[in-house]
Amino acid sequence: MPTVPWQQLDHEMADDAEVVVMASRFRLHRLSQVPRFFLDALRVQRQAARSEGVVGLSLRAHPLRREFLTLSAWRDQGSLNAMYRAQPHGAVMSRHRPAMASSEFVFYRLRAGELPAGWDDAYRRLAENEAAKKTGDPS
Template sequence: MPDSPWLTPTQAAAGAEVYVMASRFETATLLGAVRFFLKAPGIIGQIRKAPGAHGAALRARVLGRTFLTLSAWEDREALYRFARSEPHRSSSRAASAYMKESAFTFWTVPASELPIAWDEAERRLAERKQGY
């Protein structure tokens, strides 16, 4: 399944630092992966309208039951506001029932470095998993 392209809901100000989050989700079953994937369009639509969202992308490997997300935000609070709002809030609660493993990592970059490359996100997630 192809990666979703990086979307830019609002352009970050020139010279700004942005807050980046990468996540990795693995579902316990293929049915869980399908459920996760079917929720993705609603979450992407929410990101398009979220205040402070500067970018997002999804790497979905449904048959491998693995999903990576990558997003950039004005600041940490903008990310947290998004996570606490609907439909993300209820979707993430529901997903916990079929999730096997999840990992998150956060960092800041100059806005000029957007979009973030998948290899950078995967490297940071791997380092986090290894306890670095």
């Protein structure tokens, strides 16, 4: 499983400062779509790493499962939103939208002292979110 390990990019936050964490999972329809998506995922990862307000980030790829996951922490929602709207992220989203079998996102808050955000916690939150969507539970 190719992984870009957690990169702590902002070391100056107080341990009790709150950060916004986003975990995402993308599943593709076909295996043939994986190489191009993976290259674009790395491009977006580089973009995010240079974005103002990013605290830390990581990327996991499960190519044979056609699945990609991101985990990132941000000083605030505005910083995350600004990266989301910037290029190349916007172009990548448009290019790969038809390839998506599914995509999901969860947002939660941690204290800076609790970083790095854990993959086990992110997987659990994504699974709970997916189960809630299937049952119609709005929580």
